[in-house]
Amino acid sequence: MSHIALVTLVVDDYDKAIAHYTEALGFELVEDTDRGDGSRWVVVRPRALDGTTGGTTGAAGTGLLLARAKDDAQRASIGAQTGGRVGFFLYTDDFARDHARMTAAGVRFVRETRHEPYGTVAVFEDLYGNLWDLLQPA
Structure with missing residues (x-):
């Protein structure tokens, strides 16, 4: 069986990104390893739906590899990696719980909560302007 383990997200600063994803979004910091060349291997991941952590090989799902931009072209992609789409x-x-927690932490929801046949959803921006759905499946 295969699965997507990591998705790279280009950021401007490791520590600022770690703080946002762990504090505002409630992710867990899975790994933060100095690579010796000024870069770091930083992985964050949402906690499992039961609130447990998955560790580096756990089943908590896909993680984000937070990669600090190294040049102007990479810096230009920060926040625009999906062309303005979610x-x-x-x-x-628990949509209500997480929406309230995230709002209290300063997360900006850019579209109102909707109730769709597939679930309850609202669109928010991360620290960099990337668009996310917060989604509780039906």
Whole structure:
């Protein structure tokens, strides 16, 4: 069986990105390893729906590899990696709880909550302007 383990997200600063994803979005920091050349291997991942952590080989799902931009071309892609479309989908088992927690943490929801046949959803921006769905499946 195969699965997508990591998706790279280009950021401007490791520590600022770690703080946003762990504090505002409630992700876990899975790994933060200095690579010796000024770069780091930084992986964050949503906690499992039951609130547990998955560790580096756990079953908590796909993680984000936070990669600091190294040049102007990479810096230009920060926040625009999906061309302005919703590019990330954060599933929840309790929409109201997570929406309230994220709002209190300063996360900016850019589209109102909707109730669709597939579930309850609202669009938010991460620290860099990337669009995400917060989604509780029906």
